[in-house]
Amino acid sequence: MNLLHVEGRELPLDKDGYLVELTDWSEETAQALAQREGLSLSAEHWEILQLVRSFYDEFQLSPANRPLVKFVASKLGPEKGNSLNLNRLFNGAPAKLAAKLAGLPKPTNCL
Amino acid sequence: MATLHVLSHSPFTDSRLGSCLRILGSQDALLLCGDAVYALQAGSVQRQALELMPESTALFALDEDVQARGLDLPARLTQVDYCGFVALSCQYDKVNTWL
């Protein structure tokens, strides 16, 4: 089992690096997860992570790329809610990486 | 866009046959296999409903399932074997299997 070290705690990760326990998530956890991906979280990232979490709250599932783009566009407008921008922020795999950093299950329906 | 509807569940345990007959298009066809062939049971409401279907609607039953259950085939239905089943699946625009 992979472990993520955050503030003296060891949080279990699945084989793809997603948090096993959704309740283990915190902002510090997100930072640590991002570091594993070689990513430093900016305000733009945080905005999307919050949205992905509210998507999960509402629909009880992690969005695939298409619904993620649509959801972000509906909340923040098309300048931010487009594949180009989300690919840029999340290393070309926005649905997978945003769900991972937001502490959500790996999205199904993604290649 | 004629559809071949395929039923395989007994019409005495659920509503597949009833629902299917209601939404069957005039050029569509129905194929009964598995326990769905119990719809041919003599004296049943289901058999009566099938016999009253308009002529334009083609009705088929898989012969081995009919024989295995000791049912007799009304003249209104055409008996097919598995090769016939495959041929029908190709002949219609699409197949809707009521799983």
Next chain:
Amino acid sequence: MSKSLLIISRQAPWSGPSAREALDIALAGGAFDLPVGMLFLDDGVFQLSGAQQPASLQQKDLSANLQALPMFGVEALYVSQRSLEERGLHQSSSSLAVELLNDTALTALIDRYDQVITL
């Protein structure tokens, strides 16, 4: 041009895997930009009822997942008027925006799609 797919979901939400499987096909199709439609027929209309509390059965919340269909691009959502009426249900109690269709309209709907799956 991708082939259009109509998914007919006709099982109650908590009786077995069928309702979940039908929804998963719809979400997957939507995620891959396929033209997908979904029809709730027979006991499938019970999936639309609000105020379900599946946590008591320790299952994932199918009704919450259903709400995601439009986000996944699946906006062609239909319900059988007859199935609703038989069960004393009304369109207004549906948790999802669905178009009400009578039996004749259902025949035309199925006709319109390239492929149909009934679960």
